[in-house]
Amino acid sequence: MSAIEFHNVGRKFGAYEAIADVSLAVRDKEFIAIVGPSGCGKTTLMRMVAGLEFPTEGRVTVNGRVVRAPGPDRAVVFQQFALLPWRTVRENIGFGLTCTGTAASEKRKLVDHYIKMMHLDGHADSYPHQLSGGMQQRVALARSYVIDPDVLLMDEPFGALDAQTRTVMQEELVRLARDNPRTVLFITHSVEEAVYLADRIVVMGKKPGCIREIIDVSDVRTSEAWQELGIDEVMDLPSFVHLRTRVWRLLRSQMDDE
Numbered sequence: 001m002s003a004i005e006f007h008n009v010g011r012k013f014g015a016y017e018a019i020a021d022v023s024l025a026v027r028d029k030e031f032i033a034i035v036g037p038s039g040c041g042k043t044t045l046m047r048m049v050a051g052l053e054f055p056t057e058g059r060v061t062v063n064g065r066v067v068r069a070p071g072p073d074r075a076v077v078f079q080q081f082a083l084l085p086w087r088t089v090r091e092n093i094g095f096g097l098t099c100t101g102t103a104a105s106e107k108r109k110l111v112d113h114y115i116k117m118m119h120l121d122g123h124a125d126s127y128p129h130q131l132s133g134g135m136q137q138r139v140a141l142a143r144s145y146v147i148d149p150d151v152l153l154m155d156e157p158f159g160a161l162d163a164q165t166r167t168v169m170q171e172e173l174v175r176l177a178r179d180n181p182r183t184v185l186f187i188t189h190s191v192e193e194a195v196y197l198a199d200r201i202v203v204m205g206k207k208p209g210c211i212r213e214i215i216d217v218s219d220v221r222t223s224e225a226w227q228e229l230g231i232d233e234v235m236d237l238p239s240f241v242h243l244r245t246r247v248w249r250l251l252r253s254q255m256d257d258e
């Protein structure tokens with residue numbers, strides 16, 4: 001059984017057909033990146049998995065069950081970090097666990113573990129405004145991981161970061177994906193980011209929003225052991241350059257069609 005399935009999904013907003021006939025099966029622990037021109041329906045598809053939006057045609061399932069509402073099995077990370085400004089790092093990370101009713105001692109252990117994992121030691125009692133953008137995003141990631149969701153939904157999570165911090169966060173995410181694999185849907189406007197992070201890249205087109213092509217990256221990533229390399233080394237590899245050009249051309253052709 002696939003972790004996430006879109007079965008002939010369509011979405012109309014009034015007479016406007018935003019998405020038509022999207023079918024996709026995401027395997028358990030697979031990292032999928034979605035790229036496509038602005039307005040092709042990337043966020044709408046993700047919101048359907050989150051249970052914040054619903055198809056007008058077809059259906060979306062998570063672990064075999066039709067999505068009817070949000071749930072703790074799915075965590076969402078948005079571009080804007082959405083931390084609670086009046087709560088400390090520790091309280092922000094533990095927030096989801098309060099909602100799931102985890103015992104206090106267990107909660108402390110889990111929060112400590114993620115503070116360490118995200119290199120936030122020494123900042124546990126700081127407030128969000130005392131942190132850099134990259135640190136805030138690490139808190140947001142920790143908050144999503146700590147509730148141990150089956151599925152992580154990430155909508156341009158690094159879009160608001162400067163280039164340097166973004167690179168650090170991308171490497172961090174590769175490390176996390178290796179040590180703590182989850183099923184991930186990741187929306188990005190960066191082709192490099194998609195090729196560096198994803199097992200498969202879904203390239204979408206628009207009018208109406210649909211899947212144009214799905215490109216496999218996992219075979220080459222595994223055979224060339226990308227996960228052992230830094231992002232700059234990976235980006236120099238001929239295989240990376242080739243995949244990047246392929247995705248970029250596909251994306252360009254979608255934009256030229258507009």
Ligand SMILES: Nc1ncnc2c1ncn2[C@@H]1O[C@H](COP(=O)(O)OP(=O)(O)OP(=O)(O)O)[C@@H](O)[C@H]1O
Pocket residue numbers: 013018036037038039040041042043044045209
């Ligand atoms: N609630 C809504 N009511 C009306 N139209 C909507 C609604 N939500 C989305 N749309 C339309 O559906 C289309 C897809 O929107 P969506 O935000 O999913 O695209 P996207 O690919 O994520 O875009 P971007 O890359 O710019 O974030 C757009 O044309 C948008 O205007």
